[in-house]
Amino acid sequence: TSSKMGLDEDLFVCDSSSLSPYICAICMDVAYPAVVFPCTAEHTFCHGCVNVSSTSSSSSSSVSTPTSTMISRCPIDREECRNKSLRPLSGLSLRVYSSLRIICN
Secondary structure (H helix, E strand, C coil): CCCCCCECHHHECCCHHHHHHHECCCCCCECCCEEECCCCCCCEEEHHHHHHHHHHHCCCCCCCCCCCCCCCECCCCCCECCCCCCEECCHHHHHHHHHCCECCC
16 A cells, blocks of 8 residues: 555645646655756656655665755656755745645635
8 A cells, every 4th residue: 555645636726737837747646745856857746756766766776855865867757867866846936836725624
């Protein structure tokens, strides 16, 4: 049984096009906590999803944290990166992500 990493799109008060930049390319939910892989496309992932992906994709890949430098290939396009550290969202992306509203029941 795998645990869900991201947040379901149905929890948000906005259309799906507003969420698309923040969809984790691994679990296909809204990335939480969101991190950016330093590949050319700057793919966004849930921190937990990219850790699971990197651990299972190859025995030479290591688990990474937002401040470490252990993953060498993007889980989506397999691009090898010189700067191998994940980073949290920043700038405008962080402001928009932080302003997303969630439905409370």
